[in-house]
Amino acid sequence: MSGQGPRGHGPMTAPVQKAQNFGPSARRLFGMLRVDLPQLITVLVLGVFSVALSVSGPKILGEGTNVVFAGFISLQAPAGATQQQVVDALRAEGNQEQADMLAAMDFVPGAGIDFERLRWILMAVVAVYLFSSIFGWLQARILNGIVQRAMHRLRTQVEDKIHRLPLAYFDRVQRGELLSRVTNDVDNVGQTMQQTLSQVIVSLLTVIGVLVMMFVISPLLAFIALVTIPLTIVVTVLVARRSQKLFVEQWKATGILNARVEETFSGHAIVKVFGHQREVEHDFRDENDAVYRASFGAQFLSGIIMPAMMFIGNLVYVGIAVVGGLQVAGGRLSIGDVQAFIQYSRQFTQPLSQLGSMANLLQSGVASAERVFELLDEPEQTPDPEPARTVSGDASDLDFEDVSFRYTPDKPLIEGLDLSARPGSTVAIVGPTGAGKTTLVNLIMRFYDIDAGRITLDGLDTREMTRDDLRSRTGMVLQDTWLFAGTIRENILYGRPDASEQEMVQAASAAYVDRFVHALPDGYDTVLDDEATNLSVGERQLVTIARAFLSDPRLLILDEATSSVDTRTELLIQRAMVRLRQDRTSFVIAHRLSTIRDADLILVMESGAIVEQGTHDELLSTRGAYWRLYNAQFEGAIDDDDSEAASRESTRM
Structure with missing residues (x-):
């Protein structure tokens, strides 16, 4: 691609940015759920009901254990005696601990197990857990909808952001790195929110509910269980502080690896032709090892x-079992309460363990979220004016007025450029690589905004128009063809989706696509793969030209559009261009000067400036820069004086 700037230097990896802090990134991530606040409140209420029922289960089961144990004890006592008589007899025999334990129980000597009461207790337990599960299912269903809507909004934000990013961003960042952020990182964020939100809500509510029940049963045992909380916090913080950096590094390394894979696969043939398989494999191993280590x-x-x-x-658990056993023996707790407390201790430590283990997933998700937020926070192109102005439908008078532009502030490229192009005229732009030819076209399309001066369309500054309005009037054919996976018909209709079949065929015929398409098995319905490898390079170029024909633009830009076709096809395309350029303003960037001999105006660019302009014959007669370029192509040699002049020109560039 011609022109200085990022594109001229090939793909570059975005510089590694310092990751945001975990806290701000996590708050921003979960702040995306604010729009679903009513549903979140519903989730919280359902969670409270579900957890409240769940934590009441062990207490109810403990009552069932007390009924069974009391029935067993009653069978050991003499029938006809009272509970107090049995206790007093044990005290008289010196069995103080057994007496205290039986005194705390409720039983009738000789009555056995009260199965009726036990049946109601078990039915209550089943009902409690059933409704707890129903509330939990409703909570999970609503929460799933909240998360999926949040991810839908995030993907929409990323998609919209990509369309608002300037071309300079895509020049700077490799496609594989960008794809990694848009796919891998966004998916990882979604999985993180899906798994952590549900567990966090349930775990926190469970901890609170269980803690309340434990204090109701035994404050002493509850304080023993509370030792878990500070230990959990200390372990989690110590580990998370060290692993967070590695998670950030992991996802950055994954992005770099994806960029390498995408770049290698898209250029697989070139890699093999030049025998760089070992270098590519070596680079892949290094980057794969970096992902593995992180x-x-x-x-x-x-x-x-x-x-x-x-x-x-x-x-x-050991501490609770020992102390609880001593309290049962002393009559200060029932065996059912100890059983319930042991269950609560498990329920208490389990959500704490889950919260701790979720730090793993949460750190990974926040690391991915940081990378997505970096994309969303990238500087955007200047917004379109409001209200925007427009010009007539057939506008095609284009003028550059004292235009200046540079990719970087310290490296001037185009300075004080003046240029006029009228309807029906063809302006050819020639010059050595890096002279600024394609940059000139990018400025017309507003892929970059100029630093000074004006570019006008029928006297209206293009910056006062919307980009869509400006570009809808422009047809562009690049040297690098772009076709998407679909039929040839769909690729041509991309230029004007509402075109009729007849108009599509006319455009294909004008671009000589019709000459080869009937030799394909399915004609215009032939499906192209992702890289359109089932067409030759020249055929792919013809399809892109047909697409430009169909769009019926007022401004036509051809950036080395015939460079990939054979000489005979090039001649046919040139004839079609003559018809296409009628009443339109055309800009042709060319290295092969044979393609622009008939241009109305030829601009010769060097180092961002127009050094010569005129017709083909006029420029040859001056024996200047254009004459040297022409001789270099068609005579194959330059005399000594011309060689020195060319060397001086190259040095200035």
């Missing part, structure tokens, strides 16, 4: 959390 380190460190939580939970 992923292994992040997963290993974050994976420590769950075993650590389980170890802490087991220690607490």
Whole structure:
């Protein structure tokens, strides 16, 4: 591609940015859910009901255990005696601990197990867990909708952002890196929110509910269980602080690896032709190893959390079992309460363990969210004016008035350029590589905004128009063809989707697509693959030219459009161009000067400036820059004086 600037230097990887802090990124991520606040409140209410029913289950089951144990004890006591008589007899025998334990129970000596009461208790447990599950299912269903809508909005924001980014961004960032952010990172964010939100709500409510029940049963045992919380926080913070950096590095390395794979696959033939398979494999191994090291380190460190939580939970379980047993023996707790408390201790440590293990997933998701937010925070192209102005439908008078432009502030490219192009005229732009030819076209299309001066269409500054309005009047054929996966018909109709079949065929005939398309098995319905490899390079170029024909533009830009076709096809295309250029303003960028001999005006550019302009014959007669370019192509040699002059020109560039 001609012209200085990022595109002239090939693809570049975006510079590594310092990751945002975990806290701000997480708040921004979950702040995306504010629009669904009523549904979130519903989720919270359902969660409260679900957890409240769930945590009441062990207490009810504990009552069932008390009924069974009391029935068993009653069978050991003499029938006809009262509970108080049995207790007093034990005290008289010196069995103080057994007496205290039986005194705290409610039983009738000799009555056995009260199965009627036990039946109602078990039915209550079944009902409690059933309704808890129903509320939990409703909560999960609503929450799933919230997360999916949030991801839909995020993808929409990313898509809209891409359309608002300036061309300079795509010159700077590799496609594979951008695709990684748009696909891998967004998907990872969605999975993180889907898995963490539900667990966080349920786990936090469970911790609160269980904690309340534990204090109701035994404050002493509850304080023992509370030891879990500070230990959990300490372990989680220590591990998360070290693993967060590795998760950020993991997703950055994944983006770089994806960029390498995309670049290698798209240029697979070139890699093989020049024998660079080993270099490519070596680079892939290095970048794959970087992903492995970052992923292994992040997963290993974050994976420590769950075993650590389980170890802490087991220690607490032992403490509760020992102290609870002593309290049962002393008559201060029933055996059913201890059983319920042990269940609560498991329910208490389990959500804490889940919260700790979720730090693994959350860190990975926030690292991906940072990369997506970096894309969303990129500087955008200047917005279209409001209200925008427009020109008549057949406008095609184009003028450059003292235009200046540079890609970087310290490197001037185009300075004080004046140029006029009228309807029906063809303006050819020639010059050495890097002279600014394609840059000139990019300025016409407003892919870049000029730094000074004006570009006008029928006297109206193009910056006062919307970009869509300006570009809808322009047809463009690039040297690098772009066809999407679809039929040849669909690719041609891309220029004007509402065109009729007859208009499409006329455009295809004008571009000589009709000459080869009938030799294909399905004609215009032939399906092209992603790279359109089932067409030759020249045939792909003809399809893009037909697409430009169909769009019926007022401004026509051909950037080396015939460079990929054979000489005979080039001659046919030139004849078609004569018809196409009637009443239109045409700009032709060409290295092969034979294609622009009939141009109404030829501009010779060097270092961003127009050094010569005129017709083909006029420029040859001056024996200047155009004459040197012409001789270099058609005579194959330059004399010594011309060689020195060319060298001086090259040095200035």
